[in-house]
Amino acid sequence: MKHDSIIVKLDSIDAYNKLYGLETRHPLVTVLNLTEATRVVNHIQMDYGVYALYLKNGVSCTLKYGRQAYDYQEGTVVSFSPGHIIGVESETDELAPDVIGLMFHPDLIYGTPLAAKIKNYSFFDYSQREALHLSLDERRLFIECLDHIKNEIEHPVDNHTAEIVASHIQVLLDYLSRFYERQFITRRKVNSDVLTKFEKALKEYYADGHGKDGVPTVNYFAEIVNLTPGYFGDLVKKETGKTAQELISLRIIEFAKQQLATTNDDISIVAYDLGFQYPQHFSRMFKRITGISPKQFREKISVGYN
The missing domain is CATH 1.10.10.60 (Homeodomain-like)
Structure with missing residues (x-):
């Protein structure tokens, strides 16, 4: 059955969290765990105004860039930057997909070393058939990085929060760059x-x-x-x-x-x-x-x- 997709503007962390019925702990960054979602999201297009990284643990969720489906299998990471419009099109409605990840607003990294480096992470502009396939050890490192970020944003916000969180995000992005280099080799x-x-x-x-x-x-x-x-x-x-x-x-x-x-x-x-x-x-x-x-x-x- 064909469904008409609506376009949702994601210009803030809170807009995304409200979409899935999640709590917003920090206005500019969130560590996502969609198994905690309280609302079904399907047949929509998300117009991103934020950076996002998703690690898919389950196998049912389908993402589309235009008419092309992402190479988004179990154990893969996809990443989006502001300006991407991504469709969520699954055959069945799923309340709590097994997906974890990170989302942060560009304002979070303003004035930090990451702001000058963010354009070097070219994988944010990759699209369909270009997802990052992680090994078990790589997944573990990905999750550890998310845990460091989550622990920091669960503390009261102070003058050091943004820079510390940005540094943890940069470590995660550097790992993803390394993992993509490995993938270029293993997919020779x-x-x-x-x-x-x-x-x-x-x-x-x-x-x-x-x-x-x-x-x-x-x-x-x-x-x-x-x-x-x-x-x-x-x-x-x-x-x-x-x-x-x-x-x-x-x-x-x-x-x-x-x-x-x-x-x-x-x-x-x-x-x-x-x-x-x-x-x-x-x-x-x-x-x-x-x-x-x-x-x-x-x-x-x-x-x-x-």
Whole structure:
């Protein structure tokens, strides 16, 4: 049976707690345990104005990003940042799903070291099929971090609370970064398939005449392999040691060298064929990667042939 989802704005910790019938102990942060929920939540979309991390212990809850279901199995973590709209769509209504986690408002970390570092945790922008699968030991560490945060926010709030809580959150996020790095390694076969598709799409981009559509982007190739740009970029970096943008730029220069060496086309024409709106942008990229300008490269090739 199809259900129409309503959109709920989650711009505060209290808004989320009221949704599930939970108590609010601190206005800017909460350690979640949805087994204590007193209200059923299903067939809704949550418009997040807060950061959230969920560890799923049960298997029934289903989350969706757009029309795509998350890879949200037992023992997995998903994470959201302000601006995400996530749907809760389960086949059956469940009063108290076996889910624990953390939610904190951006104001909590304002003025703390975590505020300057929060954008480095790229997993907040991962989406469907990119959940973090934890081992039993990793789950234990996750729960220990939550316990430290919970213990702190259950004490009376003072001038040190926000900084101490933020430091505990940063430890948890650093652990998740480590666990994702481990997952990139243990999923090497899946990663290899993604890289193969990426390399194939890179080779085909100009061969199929896409140069007229502009210079290829990381977003373009991430969409081809059905990953978010953040997860795709991190995967490529872990596997190759180069960023996805660096690999794209190297491929562009390969095509440029071929065209410069085999045609008499003006350099501006070569640039346009490769998708550059402005030839000077192409020339700057070419010199940055090769150490010489397109004109110097063509002259060097010409001398070599003679």
